[in-house]
Amino acid sequence: MELYKEMIKTSGKRKADFNFVIDVLLLFRPGIIGRGNKEYSINSYAMLKNYFKIGWRSMLRQRMYSFIKIGGFAIGIAACLLITLFIREELSYDTRYQNGDRIFRVVVAYNFNGESGKDVWFQAPFAKALKDDYPEIEKVGRYNSSELFGAGSAQIRRDDQPDNTYEEGFVYADQALLEILQVPMVYGSLAHCLDNPKTIVITKRKADKFFPNENPVGKLMIVNNNEKEPYRIGGVIENLPPASHLQYDFFLTMTGVEFWKGEQSDWGATNYPTYIQLREGSDKSQLEKKMIGVINKYLLPRWIKDGVPNADVLAKSAWFILQPVKDIYLKSEGISDPVSHGDIRFVWLFGAIAAFILLIACINFINLSTAKSANRAKEVGLRKTVGSNRSSIINQFLTESLLFSFISFGLGLMLAELLMPFFNSLAAKSLFIPWKEWWFIPIVVASSVIIGILAGIYPSFYLSSFKPIQVLKGNLSKGSKNSFTRSTLVVFQFTTSIVLIIATAVIYRQVNFILNTKVGFDKDQVLVLRGTSTLGNQVKTFKDELQQLASVKGVTVSDYLPIKGTKRNGNGFWIEGKQNEDHSLGVQFWRVDPDYIKTMGMKIVDGRNFSPDAVSDSASIIINQTMARKLGLKDPVGKRVQNWRAWNVVGVVEDFNFESLRNEVGPLCMVLGESPGIVSVKLNAQSLTAALPAIESLWKKIAPHQPIRYSFLDESFARMYDDVKRMGRIFTSFAVLAIIVACLGLFALSSFMVEQRGKEISIRLVLGASLQNIFSILTVNFLKLIVVSIFIAGPIAWYMMNQWLLDFNYRTKITWDVFAITGGMAILIALFTISYQAIRAALAKPVNNLRSE
Structure with missing residues (x-):
């Protein structure tokens, strides 16, 4: 210029x-x-x-505060990662099938005469009818996993070896089922591996076990000691993925199989879950409507022929649902089927727990950052004085938050890796951190940035809002609004933790209730020997010799037991002569021997037990109280009931739970008949130790090349609730983590409060305040927050756990003592956490704090 x-x-x-x-x-x-x-x-x-x-x-x-920030963050991140991997595994079930969007399981639903239900059991010719009558269906496959016909578990061996081994995972299957699922083949051809009679397809792990380092296709295997009819291996498939609702290792062909004469054309018995694959472009909803034709064309004529009461009304009360294969594992609530399931509600519940634990850790970060604001206030004031604007100060504190987040994520990943074996044992999973997946590290980095920013936003804006003049003059407000925010966040932390503790207590109380409630039979000291059908004609000899042992109180031979994993057989029953008046009642139809009721400790409440002379009771039937009530039989003894034949009611047995206690007792009846797959032995409690060697010795004498397999009835009963116990262990673990993280924050806040009120405490001590007075002053405010948390958590936990208990027909009550004990625990934990800082402050020398005054 x-x-x-x-x-x-x-x-x-x-x-x-x-x-x-x-x-x-x-x-x-x-x-x-x-x-x-x-x-x-x-x-x-x-x-x-x-x-x-x-x-x-x-x-x-500020090492202590930094340790608590990072430690809490790391625990929250580790917990969140473990649960995320669990959720990912659960949601991935049955999502890897080729053409998975066109694969469905057929479900039949009914609502008849006040009873409703859904199941997947269909007649043998149902699959062929679907394929023949509906061109929209490209393939139809079915399987039979019923132990009634030898599936489930069996003895198996190579034909060139004498000794058998017990294996689980046997199933009868159509060739079309493997084609629908498109399971990769290791040896053999998928197109023809089950085409021929007496063929078997095994998984790779079983091929490696029985035929190591060789191609077993064409080799022979002996199933259940039946040397006259060996199975030829038609193919070896890859192991079914863990995230599959079907978990079988031995697929026995259905070609040429009939479980009784004419079974494959019989529209009476229902034993087959059925899967279909639609042609491209087919309308699932329209097909569901058209499939009603199966009922009218095939089932209704059979029902009328069998004299099923009100068959025409029943036909109009049923319909079909095509369930996507990816929904079977998590979305099958209320459907009766033979496979194990997860629960979509628990998946989202565990996701919420992970989010809450991470949120508790973020709250610690926010609370400690704002609580220590006075220490950073002069720094902020000086920066603003020399020209820094608010945005640059916000950027500075957000960068610090990111630093904490990066370090916490690193430690959290290491902690998750260390805890993975423990978590896998809790959840019964085989999870792992996917380090080698290309997407994992980018997601971790992105998550650490997002969480770091979210956790740091409020402290950054709060700290950057200080006025330089007030700060440098020492007139920084104590911030009642900020104190209220911190208190609110502490209440949220402990509310979440207390809800988890109450939930854990209720779960364990329900498990204890289940295991100790009266179930209508004596499950203690009952030894269950499985696979005894392979003894053939020697089963009766085995039973007779068992009864001679001094340690044995009773023996019964029957595949039907009141626990999961044993035979079931449903039949329709009605009162004889009332086909046109009554509706048929679905009843469990069990074949037992004369010693069954006595050995199982069941109680006859009317009539008599079966006679040891089986011939005289060949047309006799014993029914349970529920069957008598639902058929309207006030004096059932002497009455006649009918399914495919007529039976004389000779006795009524007291209701006993033969399924999970989630369900009410259903109608059940027993008749005399052969069912030799399981021998149950009632033992003397005083001679259990001597009984097992004696029984094993007797078994080896009768079946030297067959392994003995046994378990105790009470243990099998308890295993029916492993999912509930597993849920309880997971809740316990994460409740402990939540409490640890919350207490870390509480410890740091109590330390900050002692530091902030140091001079006040010293003056009180000089003026004669006692140790108890100082302790009370420093703890009462925190304890008030815990009490508020208890009152908020109580109703939330009560509602949540009452909804969970509705899944059980037999359930415990949520009583006041659960809340009282949990509340007391929360107060004691909080008191223990803050007591160190309070006592340290009360014992400190006043002169150290007053020296500057």
């Missing part, structure tokens, strides 16, 4: 203006622009480096 003024004086204004414009244009040089960007970049890098340096130094200056 000085040159411009000189130019006006010497050369005139016009020339000066021209030269000025030229000089300005010459300033726009690429070099200047480039240097400007470079300098800006250098300054930004330097500023970011400075932010991290300041954050690191601040972390080292």
Whole structure:
């Protein structure tokens, strides 16, 4: 500008203006622009480096608070990661099938005469009828997993070896089922592996066990000691993935199989879950409506022929549902089927627990950052005084938050890796951290950035809001609003933790209730020997010799037991002569021997037990109280009931639970008949130790090449509730983690409060305050917050656990003592957490705090 003024004086204004414009244009040089960007970049890098340096130094200056921030964060991240992996596994079930969007399981639903239900059991010819009558269906496959016909578990061996081994996972299956599921083949052809009679397909793990280092296709295997009819291996498939609702290792062909004469054309018995694959472009909803034709064309004529009461009304009360294969594992509530399930409600519940634990850790970070604001206030004031604007200060504190987040994520990942074996044992899973997956590290980095920013937003805006003049004069407000925010967050932390503790207590109380409630039979000291059908004609000899042992009180031979994993057989029953008046009642139809009721400790409440002379009771039937009630039989003894034949009711047995206590007792009846797959032995409690060697010795004498397999009835009964116990253990673990994280925050806040009120405490001590007075002053406010948390958590936990208990027909009550004990525990834990700081402050020398006054 000085040159411009000189130019006006010497050369005139016009020339000066021209030269000025030229000089300005010459300033726009690429070099200047480039240097400007470079300098800006250098300054930004330097500023970011400075932010991290300041954050690191601040972390080292306040080691205890930094440890609590990072430790709590790391625990929250580890818990969140473990549960996320669990949820990922649960949601991945049956999602890897080729053409999975066109694969469905057929479900029949009914609502008849006040009774409703859903199941997947269909007649043998049902699959062929679907394939023949509906062109929309490309493939139909079925399987039979019923132990009634030899599936489930069996003895098996190579044909060139004498000794059998027991194996689980046997199933009869169609060739089409393997084609629908598109299971990869290791050896053999998928298209024809089960085409021929007496063929078997095994998984790779079983091939490696029985035929190591060789191709077993074409080799023979003996199933259940039946050497006359060996199975030829038609193929080896890859192991079914863990995330599959079907978990079998031995697929026995259905080709040429009939479980009784004419079974494959029999529209009476229902034993087959059935799967279909639709053709591309087919309408699932329209097909569901059209499939009603199966009932009218095939089932209704059979029901009328069998004399099923009100068969035409029953036909109009049923319909079909095509359930996507990916929904079977998590979304089969209320459907009767033979496979194990997860529960979508528990998946989301565990997800909420993970989120809450991580939120508790974030709350610790927020609370401690704002609580220690006075220590950073002068730094903020000085920065603003020398020219820093609010955005740069916000950036600084957000950078520090990111630093904490990165360190916490690193420690959290290491902690999750260490806890993984323990968590797998809790959840009965085989989870692992997917380090090698390309997406894992980017997600971890992105998550650490997002969580770091979210956790740091409030403290950053709060700390950057300080006024420089007030701060530097020492007039920083104590911040009642901020104190209220911290109190609210503490209440949230402990409310969440107390809800988890109450939930854990209720779960364990329900498990204890189940295991100790009266179930209508004596499950103690009953030894269950499985696979005894392979003894053939020697089963009776085995039973007779068992009864001679001094340690044995009773023996019964029957595959039907009141626990899961044993035979079931449903039949329709009605009162004889009332086909046109009554509706048929679905009843469990069990074949037992004369000693069954006595050995199982069941009680006859009317009539008599079966006679040892089986011939005289060949047409006799014993029913339970529920069957008598639902058939309307007030005096059932002497009455006649009918299914495919007529039976004389000779006795009524007291209701006993033969399924999970989640369900009410259903109608059941017993008749005399052969069912030799299981021998149950009632033992003397005083001679249990001597009984087992004696029984094993007797078994080896009768079946030297067959392994003995046994369990105790009470243990099998308890295993029916492993999912509930597993849920309880998971809740316990994460409740402990939540309490630890919450207590870390409470410990740090109590330390901060002692530091903030140090001079006040010293003055009180000088004026004669006792240790108890000081302890009370420092703890009462925190205990008030815990009490508030208890009153908030109580109704939430009560509602949540009452909803969970509705799954059980037999359930415990949630009584006041659960809340009282949990509340007391929460107060004691909180008191223990803050007592160290309170006692330390009360015992401190007043002169140390008052020296500066």
